[in-house]
Amino acid sequence: MAICEIDPDDLEELGVKDNQTVKIVSDQGAVVVKAKQSKRGSHRKIVYMPYGLWANMVVGGDTQGTGMPSFKGIAAKIQPAPSEDVLTIPQLLKRVFRRE
Secondary structure (H helix, E strand, O other): OOEEEEOHHHHHHHOOOOOOEEEEEEOOOEEEEEEEEOOOOOOOOOOEOOOOHHHHOOOOOOOOOOOOOOOOOOOEEEEEOOOOOOOOHHHHHHHHHOOO
16 A cells, blocks of 8 residues: 555654645655554654555665565655655556666
């Protein structure tokens, strides 16, 4: 799913409402997803993204010998992206493999 769950106070600080687009940028890449207000306990400055292609866009490839990269503790910046669309799986794959 192309979403991320964000603490309500963080959404307010970002000036983003539930279901608006945000851009997540890490040292490994960037992706635009829909922001969802988290219904879990307070967790300021921690964002949850479901495992999948959109999360893969901001995760590095280093597996540290395990065969799978870590999806936790990734430093990233989040910014409102009202004029950007969430890419579909085929669009993301074209971007990753640079095929237009």
